[in-house]
Each structure stands twice: as C-alpha cells, then as structure tokens.
Amino acid sequence: MDAKKIQSEVIAVLVAVAPEVEVETLDPARNFRDQYEFDSIDFVNLMLKLETHLGITIPQADYPKLSSLDGAVRYLMSAAADPGSAGGTSPGESST
Amino acid sequence: MLRHDVPHSPHDRQGCDLGFEKARAALAGLPGNGLNIAHEAVDRHAEGVRRDHVAIRCIAPSGAPTDLTYRQLGASTNRFANVLRHLGVGMGDKVFTLLGREPALYVTALGALKLGAVFCPLFSVFGPEPIKSRMAAGEARVLVTSRRQYERKIAPMHPSLAGLAHVLITDEDRGAPPGTEPFWSLLDAASDVCPVAATTRETPALLHFTSGTTGIPKGVIHTHDAVVAHYASAVHALDLGPDDMFWCTAHPGWITGTCYGIIAPLVMGATLLADSAEFDAERWCRLLQDHEVTVWYTSPTAIRMMMRLGDEVIRGHDYRRLRFIASVGEPLNAEAVTWGEQVFGTPLHDNWWQTETGAIMIANQAHMPPRPGSMGKPLPGIEAAVVERKPKGGIEILDTPGRRGELALRVGWPSMFQGYLNDRERYDRCFAGGWYLSGDMVTRDADGWYWFVGRADDAIKSAGHLIGPTEIERVLLAHPSVADAGVFGVPDPIIHEAVKAVVVPKLGTVADEALRRELHAHARRILGPAIAPRDIAFRDRLPKTLSGKIMRRLLRAQELGLPQGDLSSLDPNL
Numbered sequence: 001m002d003a004k005k006i007q008s009e010v011i012a013v014l015v016a017v018a019p020e021v022e023v024e025t026l027d028p029a030r031n032f033r034d035q036y037e038f039d040s041i042d043f044v045n046l047m048l049k050l051e052t053h054l055g056i057t058i059p060q061a062d063y064p065k066l067s068s069l070d071g072a073v074r075y076l077m078s079a080a081a082d083p084g085s086a087g088g089t090s091p092g093e094s095s096t
Numbered sequence: 097m098l099r100h101d102v103p104h105s106p107h108d109r110q111g112c113d114l115g116f117e118k119a120r121a122a123l124a125g126l127p128g129n130g131l132n133i134a135h136e137a138v139d140r141h142a143e144g145v146r147r148d149h150v151a152i153r154c155i156a157p158s159g160a161p162t163d164l165t166y167r168q169l170g171a172s173t174n175r176f177a178n179v180l181r182h183l184g185v186g187m188g189d190k191v192f193t194l195l196g197r198e199p200a201l202y203v204t205a206l207g208a209l210k211l212g213a214v215f216c217p218l219f220s221v222f223g224p225e226p227i228k229s230r231m232a233a234g235e236a237r238v239l240v241t242s243r244r245q246y247e248r249k250i251a252p253m254h255p256s257l258a259g260l261a262h263v264l265i266t267d268e269d270r271g272a273p274p275g276t277e278p279f280w281s282l283l284d285a286a287s288d289v290c291p292v293a294a295t296t297r298e299t300p301a302l303l304h305f306t307s308g309t310t311g312i313p314k315g316v317i318h319t320h321d322a323v324v325a326h327y328a329s330a331v332h333a334l335d336l337g338p339d340d341m342f343w344c345t346a347h348p349g350w351i352t353g354t355c356y357g358i359i360a361p362l363v364m365g366a367t368l369l370a371d372s373a374e375f376d377a378e379r380w381c382r383l384l385q386d387h388e389v390t391v392w393y394t395s396p397t398a399i400r401m402m403m404r405l406g407d408e409v410i411r412g413h414d415y416r417r418l419r420f421i422a423s424v425g426e427p428l429n430a431e432a433v434t435w436g437e438q439v440f441g442t443p444l445h446d447n448w449w450q451t452e453t454g455a456i457m458i459a460n461q462a463h464m465p466p467r468p469g470s471m472g473k474p475l476p477g478i479e480a481a482v483v484e485r486k487p488k489g490g491i492e493i494l495d496t497p498g499r500r501g502e503l504a505l506r507v508g509w510p511s512m513f514q515g516y517l518n519d520r521e522r523y524d525r526c527f528a529g530g531w532y533l534s535g536d537m538v539t540r541d542a543d544g545w546y547w548f549v550g551r552a553d554d555a556i557k558s559a560g561h562l563i564g565p566t567e568i569e570r571v572l573l574a575h576p577s578v579a580d581a582g583v584f585g586v587p588d589p590i591i592h593e594a595v596k597a598v599v600v601p602k603l604g605t606v607a608d609e610a611l612r613r614e615l616h617a618h619a620r621r622i623l624g625p626a627i628a629p630r631d632i633a634f635r636d637r638l639p640k641t642l643s644g645k646i647m648r649r650l651l652r653a654q655e656l657g658l659p660q661g662d663l664s665s666l667d668p669n670l
Contacts, residue, residue, distance in 0.1 A: 018625070019617035033374060039221050039625040040375035041559055041591055044401060060405040061378050 003073055006080070010072045013049045017042055028069035043067070050076075116477045116510055119328035123363070132295045133323045134173060134210035137362035139292060142170025146338070146365045153341075153387065154199050155371040159379075161387070164199065166365075169206070172199075172283065174290035176207025179282045180238065183262050187212035187293060190234050190303060193348070194218050194227065194241035194250070197357070197370040200266040200279055201348055204240045205358050209301055209320075212293030213238075216303035216315075219349030223624030224249045225571060226313070230305045231257055233517060234315055240264045240279060247273065297321035297510075303517065304351045306451040307555055307564030315517030318454045322355070323363060325455035325511035330360040332475050333447050335420040335462035336391050338365040343383070344393040345371070350560055351451045352424055355511075356393055366391075377405040381413045388417040395425040397559045399432050399444065400590045410439045420462065422447055425560035426592035427548045430468035447472055448548065450534060451562070452526065454511025458503075458546050470545040471538070479506035482540050483531065491528045497542040502552055504531040554648045556585035558593045563627055565648060571622050572597055572629075575615060577605045582638045583629065584652040597629040598651055600637060607634035642667050 011023055014032070021036055032038050032046075047058050047066065056079060058066065066072040124140040125131055141147065147167040154162045164172070180191065191208040193216070195201040201217070208215045216234050218227055227249055231239070236259065241250065243265050250263065254275060268278040295301070301320045305313040330336040334356070342361040346353035361368040369387055373379060375398060384392065402410065421436055421444045428446040436444035447459035448471040457478050460466035464473070474480040482501035483491040494501045507530055516523045526533055537549040556563040565583035572581035580600035585593030599615060601607045612632050619628040633655065639647040644667075653660050
C-alpha cells in the first residue's frame, strides 16, 4: 500500500470514530488530540479500528507513534514494509 | 519486589481509628471555630515547617516537571484571591474552570476557596451544551480557561451568559481575546499577601455537577467542613501521609480530581503529582517510576487500558517506591485487582463514593487485605446499610447477608452534600428516616463487605462519568431527522458501560449509515466525546409506559437479548 492509500484509510477510520472531524482543516503534523475534542477512549478506539480495518496488530506501546496523521502513515508504511516488525502480525497475537 | 526506604504508612503512626473528631482536631482551623479548605491545604504549610516542601509537581506534556513549594503555592493563591477581590468577586460567588491538570487550575481552586468563593471545575472534554447548561445553572461569575477552549466553546455562548462577569485566559502568549482578561498578568500584578476569608464549616466551598435519570444535571454543593472527611479518608482509604509522592489521575471535573486530586494530599502536606497530558499507558509507567510515586489513585478504566499494554512493558519499570494503589469510578473487577499485585507488586484497593458523599465512604482499606471485586467496608465514622424503599414512603433495612438492596448511609458525616443547586425537593427525595439513599444497588456479605450490583435508576456509569440519559436524548431529539430517542448503557470491557442510543427517525427519513454518522457527529459536537453515544442504532418505535415514559431498561434488555422482566406497565400500542 502506498502512502496516499494508507493516509485515506487512516482518515476513513478517524471519521468513523469522530465523524464531526473536518478533514479539510486537518493538520497532518499535529496531534489529533490537539486539533479535535478527542478523549483517551476515542484514541484507543481509533487504534482498534485501524487494526481491524488494516488486518494488523498495533502494540499499545506504539500508540503514541500514531497520534498524528503523519505519524500514523509513517508507522503503518514501515509496518507494511517489514511484516516481521510491530504491525505485521494478525490481530489477537499481541501480548495483551 | 523488594521494598526499601518507603515512606512509613500513616497507619503505623495513627492506627486505624482516625474518626472525624480526631481528624478535625488535627486540622488548624480558623479563629472563632472557622474552617477554610485552602487554609488547611496551603497556608498552614506555607507558614510552617513544610514551607519549602514540594506541594505540587506539574508535568508538562513534554514530560518536563515544574515544582511548586507550599510557600510558592501560598503566594500564588494569595495573588489570585486578590485578583478576584479586585474584580469584585466575593464570598459565595462561583468561580468556574475549564482547565486540565495545570498550575492555573490549582492556583484558581485554592485562591477562590481562600476568598470564600465557590470553586466549580468543569470537564474540558465537555461539548458546548453541557458547559453552557452547567454555567447557567451554577450562575458562573468567573471562568478560568485556555484560549483554545474559549474560542471553540465559550465565545459563541458568552453573550448569553449574563452573569459571567470575567473570563480569564491562562495561555496569553498572543494576548487575551476580546472580552477576556489575562490570568497570569493579573496574577503578577497582584499582592501576594491576603488574609483568608472568615469561612465556617457551613460556608459553601465546592460545586460539582452530576447526573441522574431525568432533568438537567444536579449541582452538588459541599461546604468547607468536607475537608475533615477528605483528610480522614485519605488516611484510611489511601494510606496517605506527609512523606508521600501522591498521584491522583482523575480530571478535576470529576469530584475525585478535586477532593483527592487537589485537597486531600495538600492538607496532608504531601507532594501531589499532576500530569497535564491525557492517558498514555507507557507514559504513566514512566511517571510512576521516575517520580517515585508512593501512593497512586486511579480508575478501573485506566487500569484495564494498562492491562492491554501487556505485562512485559509494565514490568519493564521500577515501582519499588509504590506502596499503595487505589481505584474508584466504577467497579474494579477481581482480575484487575490480582493483575495489579502481579505487575506492580502491590494490590489494587477499590473504593466507593459519589459526588453527593463528598469523600470516600466505603473502601478496601489500608489496614485490611483487599477483597477482590468488593467495594470494601465503611470507613470509621460511616454507618452503611442495605435498604429497600417502601411504596408508601420510608425504608426497610435489609439485615440478611446477601440481600440485594439500595446502599444507604446514616446522615451526618462532614462531607455530606448540603444541597442540589436550586432544587430542594430533589435533595429531600434523597433522604428517608435519617439515611441518605445512594441510588446504587449492592449486597453485603456475612463479613460486612459491600458488593456493587448496579444503579437503581437509569444513570450510566462510563469511564468514571455518571451520565444521565435525558441530557443525551434531548440533544438527539433536537436533530431535525429524529422523532424519538432512548439512551442506555451497554457493558464494555474497558469503560464498564458504553453509552448507546436507539433512535426513531422521522417519517420519510432514510435510516442509513449516513444518518447514523450525522447523528453521531451532531451529538459529539454538542455534548463532547465523554457524554456522546459511542453507538447509535435505529428502530421504528421505542417501548414506553402507559404514561409515555421510555422504558430504558426494557430497551436495553431488547438490544442485548436479555430477559425482558416485568412488562405490566408497557403500553401495548407501542
């Protein structure tokens, strides 16, 4: 998947969690929580929906890396490039 | 895990019987039997031997700590009390905050209390509607908030809040927006000398909003006497002493974040850790380790989110200073208690209280091994019972162990609420035969331990919030496509209950994914993420009583596929 495709997937999931988000004004470099009324539960839901949507596992320790659009795309690109690293396993295989 | 050099437990020193009279005697008080929370929390330390002890360690989102000693906190809160006085604010006026856990919050809370004003913190994740209804009901005279919160939520409603005389902005790099004043600049210009107001045990001090099934949220009033219970309960339920580094993770909009996130640790003379960032499990592990937290008070939602992180990450930190962990907000499941002991080396102690009780009432206490899954036992000075309301008024006390009934507390403890704002009748309905009726259903076992069963009303316990369904239904009904709406809680493995709404669309409206999304956005925009439904479903009609009330219990049972129970009051035409 290329960066553009991953970006549109992340935005789709973001809007599913917080449909009031105005995508046109989203600053990709800024933390989601600094731009929207986004609480901790929203953020966890975002991570869980990304896992389901993309068929990957995101260890909770990596969550902070996905706190902005740029960060999420970077993380998911690297996970796609290296399936052995974080993000490469199937859902449910993480040590939760 | 090896433990060494940990601060001694207050129980070693004070035993287990710090009743309210002993606690009151341990406080400084004011001349003429006066009492002031800020004087107990700040001034007596700022003027005494603990003046150079760190009162609050504020952690910036970057992780950088800023320490405030009791002497510095005394000076800042004096300055803020003087700012308020110059603005014409006096005894009984309401000072609201819409802030996170940041220095301005603590200065505002304690400065307002010092002046005899009433402190009312709001959740910063609330949307405009809950903020507006609470500020209007509470007759807010001053609001302290950030520029971002002001511009997003307050500015559009500012003209309609007639009593709101002053808005003070805490991040003033770009100056204060029109119609507001700069918090820190005003503070810098004020004198740091300020005598404490002549408040008494009966003077109103705190205003917190909570929810029931119906109507607007209830404004719960506590007086300065509550500090006696804050102090005593901190010893029994939190094992807190003056040498502790104490971290209460609750937001100040929740009463826990005020009573134990500001008042109790400062009254004790301890150091309070205040993290301004939102929940991040690994950051929390680092904070516990790096700041050598000894007593930690958090919520089941946070604990369950940390359990998801995986033991490996949690165990990768050093918690040898961590002596006591307590939890409140919704029931803490037995697995979480056991997990806490395995990874942190000390068990989790669940406790129970409500906005109305003003302090912890029932707890897995410091001097007793915790009983996983139980709320605990009543604190010294608190008499609890399981009761049943009688149809014609009054109550029956259910003495047999294991009987399910409503949790009641014998009236008269110092932090008992003194009223609901402008609603005497609703307040009176909470009492019968000298007991406060909590609205929480419980059982008590043969050993006197209490076990939470559920709410007696339709209020929803979600991630520590008590949410009233009516407030949400009203917002959904305001949408042009909605004919009817019913809101209830559904079980959730992390946040205990998640808010779900069932909506009946207006005739001719297509109930599709686009409408679901639109309603979800509508609710979040107005209510904020903490209150808005996490899930919305559509139906053709809602089950109602013959008198037209939504049968939320039945709706919930139908949605979850549970037994439907007594249907005698159901309107057969619906």
